[in-house]
Amino acid sequence: MNFSNPTPIQRKAIPIALQGLDVLGSAVTGSGKTAAFMIPILERLMFKDRNSGAEIRVLILTPTRELAVQCAEVGKSLSRFMDITFAVLVGGVSLKTQETTLRTRPDIVIATPGRLIDHIQNTPSFTLDALDILVLDEADRMLSDGFADELQEVIRSCPKNRQTMLFSATMTDDVDSLVRLSMNRPVRLFVDPKKTVAKALVQEFVRIRKESDRQAFLATLCKRTAKRSTIIFFRQKVLCHQMKVVFGLLGFKAAEIHGNLTQEQRLDALRKFKDGEVDYLLATDVASRGLDIKGVETVINYDMPGQIELYLHRVGRTARASAKGRSISLIGEPDRKLLKAVMKRSDAGKVKHRLIPPDQVKAMTEKLEELKPEVTAVLQEERAEKEIRAGEMQVQKAQNMIEHKDEILSRPKRTWFQSNLDRQEAKDASMEQYAANFPGSSNSASKATKHKKEQPLNHKLKRRKMALDELSQDKGRAVALAKGVRDAKKAQRPKKILHAAPDRSSAPKHASAKPKLKRQKVKSGGFDQELGVKRGGGAVAREGARSKRGDNVPLKDKKGRGTNAKSKGKMKGKIGGKGKR
Known part of the structure; x- marks a missing residue:
């Protein structure tokens, strides 16, 4: 194994795991997390009681099939001289073969969430009642891939008095909720909380001005610079396979790995790349973790x-365990924001701008x-060969049904903890979440939901839907019939004799027309006339206004008679008496 000194995450996690405590570990990719939980597991299994019978003691969950196979290989290498058995439960492999392996009660089971739940539900001899250790490797990837419901179901199937170890390269809110659900006062170990790249990694960026030139830039890079031991990451499976065809026509030795391939094809591609039979491995994000x-x-x-987390996992496939490596990224206009985030987390001396001669790009x-x-x-x-194979498979299936009908129908039906509709909704939600991570994906996500096909209904749901439709139609007919009966009865009621019929001739032509009212002329009173204006047009002093000096204002008594100076003085004296104003 060539292990001489433990990595930081191994130095911190192994002693705590040997004590039986729950461990929550986060470290940069390529830091040896697999050995950090595998070594203490093997140490504890060395002292197991052989007289208690064979039981499944350890369960390790991984997000991808390739990571499960790799984890099993590491465990078998570490336990080469120990009496410990392993079982790998992943999709794309025969269920019967896995059921036979589970009957032998292996010590360690390494599985993906979907296939594990399939065995829990449908394999009678498989149980997790005696489980001692549960390991969740790359937990954030499992949650982002839509395995949240499956993880909760697995945790419910495990005993509560177990040890749980959760390892992840990134810590998100979903991971925190999973920690609260599955762990009991865990010891948190964060080796690289800043999410940085490996120190020995040199990052190079190539600017793409036209999106149509990406394939030419990639082919030129592979021809001039990256000539062997190169992994090329794509977003889409279709584009990955198309570039595999282009590389074959250009004379490059390449293999591909993505979700459209079978498990045997994916493992064969990995084997060829590890053995050096091919120089290039074209992959989607399936190969970016672990x-x-x-x-x-x-x-x-x-x-x-x-x-940025996905970028760190991609470039983490090289420069692992203090080795040197290089990453080359094709950058367009939509990638400028992510480029700035990468620059913040990188050493300025390890970031370079690569230029490719335009004449070579044009020739390519x-x-x-x-x-x-x-x-x-x-x-x-x-595509034609694929359709032919699908037709042959259908013919073989029909032939088996004719020859072995009784045996096939006698088999118990496989069950799942979710209905088909719930599984489809969870799958759509995970796909929308994955598409939302990419820039400019809102339009595509909305189109996908707009043009999404209707979920086919089974016979029971179809009959129920037809019955509800007929019930609603009958209810609508009954309401319309009752309204018609009420209107007919109302029309047949006799009119009262005391009320005379309205005169149609005197009625206005339109129902909305109203009779016009004549405006009566009102004689103007004293208040309508403005003060200070005579009827003849001459101006007088305003009534009730304060008089000014020099104004000759005659005073009148209560009877309206004018007063002389004497009476005026008497009145003035009365007014200016002892009383307060």
Whole structure:
């Protein structure tokens, strides 16, 4: 194994795990998290009681099939001289073979969440009642891939008095909720909380001015710079396979790994790349987590991911365990924001701008244009072969049904903890969440939901829907019939004789027309006339206004008679008496 000194996460996690405490570990990718939980597990299993019978003691959950196989290989290498058995439960492999392995009661089971729940529900001899240790490796990836419901179901199937170890490269809110659900006062170990890249990694960026030139830039890079031991990451499975065809026509030795391949094809591609039979491994984000491939010199990002965490996992396939490595990323205009985030987390001396001669890019573009008809022909031929294989499979299935009908129908039906509708809704939600990580994906996500096909209903739901439709139609007919009966009865009621019929001739032509009212002329009173204006037009002093000096204002008594100076003085004296104003 060539282990001499433990890594930081191993130095912190192994002593705590040996004490039986729950461990929550977070470290940069490529820091040896697999050995951090595998070594204490093997140490504890060395002292197990053989007289208690064979039981499943350890369960390790991984997000991908390749990571489960790699984890099993590491465990078998560490326990080469120990009496410990392993079982790998992943999709794409025969269920019967796995059921036979589970009957032997292996000590350690390494599985993906979907296949594990399938065995819990449908394999009678499989149980987790005697489980001692539960390990969740790359927990954030499992949650982002839509395995939240499956993880909760697995945790409910495990005994409560167990030890739980959760390891992840990133800590998110979903991971925190999973920690609260599955762990009991865990010891938190954070080795790289700043989310930085490896120290020995050199990052290079190539600016793309036209999106149509990406394939030419990639082919030129592979021809001039990255000639061997190179992993190229793509977002889409279709584009990954298309570039595999282009590489084959250009003479490059390449293998592909993505979700459209079977498990045997994916493992075969990994084997060829590890053994050096091919120089390039074209992959989607399936291969961005946990895979430890020795000797990877270069990682190329054909298109940038939507989050900085995914970028760190991609470039983490090289420069592992203090080795040197290089990453080359093709940057367009939508990737400028992510580029700034990468620059903040990187050493300025380890970031470079790579220039590619334009004449070589132009020559490669012309060559790819010439290869387009051949690429289209190869893709059409593969599509036809795929349809032929699907038809042959249907024929074989029908033939088996005719020959072994009684045996097939006698088998118990496989069950799942969710209905088909719930599974489809969870799958759609995870796909929308994954598409939201990429820039400019809101339109595509809305189109996908807009043009999403209706979920087919089974016979029971169809009959129920038809009955509800008929019930609503009958209810609508009954309401309309009752309204018609009420209107007919109301029309047949006799009119009262005392009320005379209205005179149609005197009625206005339109119902909305109203009779016009004549405006009566009102004689103007004294208040309508403005003060200070005579009827003849001459101006007088305003009544009730304060008089000014020089104004000759005659005073009148109560009877309206004028007063002389004497009476005026008497009145003035009365007014200016002892009383207060």
